[in-house]
Amino acid sequence: MPELRSGARRSKRLGDLQPGPLPADQGENWVQPAQNRTRRRVGGGRGRGGNATAVGKGPSPAVPTRRTAAGRGRGARLIDLDPEPCEVLPEPVGLGAPEPVYNHVEVVANNNIVMEGGSADKVAGGAEEEASTTPVPERVQVGNSPVYKIERKLGKGGFGQVYVGRRMSGGSDRTGPDAIEVALKFEHRNSKGCNYGPPYEWQVYSTLNGCYGIPWVHYKGRQGDFYILMRHVSKTHISICWLSICCLKEN
Numbered sequence: 001m002p003e004l005r006s007g008a009r010r011s012k013r014l015g016d017l018q019p020g021p022l023p024a025d026q027g028e029n030w031v032q033p034a035q036n037r038t039r040r041r042v043g044g045g046r047g048r049g050g051n052a053t054a055v056g057k058g059p060s061p062a063v064p065t066r067r068t069a070a071g072r073g074r075g076a077r078l079i080d081l082d083p084e085p086c087e088v089l090p091e092p093v094g095l096g097a098p099e100p101v102y103n104h105v106e107v108v109a110n111n112n113i114v115m116e117g118g119s120a121d122k123v124a125g126g127a128e129e130e131a132s133t134t135p136v137p138e139r140v141q142v143g144n145s146p147v148y149k150i151e152r153k154l155g156k157g158g159f160g161q162v163y164v165g166r167r168m169s170g171g172s173d174r175t176g177p178d179a180i181e182v183a184l185k186f187e188h189r190n191s192k193g194c195n196y197g198p199p200y201e202w203q204v205y206s207t208l209n210g211c212y213g214i215p216w217v218h219y220k221g222r223q224g225d226f227y228i229l230m231r232h233v234s235k236t237h238i239s240i241c242w243l244s245i246c247c248l249k250e251n
């Protein structure tokens with residue numbers, strides 16, 4: 001029988017993926033457990049990331065190691081993804097931000113949590129509600145992208161909603177970076193996937209851009225309250241969950 005990987009090792013790997021430490025005055029207000037704080041893509045939320053939760057609860061060294069659900073797994077192994085700040089293709093991320101947006105933690109969001117106080121669930125629930133009820137902008141431009149008008153909704157994932165954007169101005173090609181039509185994925189800055197800044201998915205796309213089955217990302221950046229990923233409209237969009245991405249990268 002092949003030896004399965006232990007929870008401890010997986011736990012370390014998950015730790016590697018965490019964004020850099022927050023300044024003390026920001027980090028202490030977060031309600032997540034200090035150990036194995038991972039972005040939701042790795043961990044909790046809608047069932048996909050149950051693995052990471054199990055890993056985080058790993059037994060203490062004195063107790064004989066018992067494999068967690070994550071350890072049994074389905075063959076998917078967590079691996080490191082490049083932790084460098086995400087880059088925008090082809091333009092730098094953000095709307096004139098002086099530093100990579102990926103490392104920028106919204107102090108405002110933390111202040112909201114302090115003011116509301118009380119139950120963590122209540123606070124998180126409020127942020128989620130805000131994230132799901134805030135209307136997406138009518139027009140979008142991120143980086144040096146053309147201006148796109150939001151049209152019909154393409155779908156909704158665990159971390160955001162996706163709309164078709166139709167180019168209004170600023171381009172001439174039918175496809176590519178200034179395509180006539182793009183898929184725009186909106187994630188509210190207060191949504192659970194954006195606790196540490198831009199969605200971790202952005203980094204994953206930077207790594208996988210151009211791989212078979214992965215829609216090209218033309219631009220990404222923040223506009224108002226939303227992180228926006230602008231990508232090729234794909235007829236064969238495959239649902240990308242974090243673990244399947246890891247498998248893709250490894251194999």
Ligand SMILES: Nc1ncnc2c1ncn2[C@@H]1O[C@H](COP(=O)(O)OP(=O)(O)OP(=O)(O)O)[C@@H](O)[C@H]1O
Nearest residue numbers: 155156157158159162183215232233234237239240
């Ligand atoms: N580039 C695209 N082209 C066409 N349809 C898309 C595209 N991106 C997303 N969609 C549609 O929107 C839905 C939600 O997309 P999203 O990327 O959020 O899915 P997901 O990978 O399942 O979500 P998440 O990573 O947030 O859990 C998809 O299931 C698909 O129907």
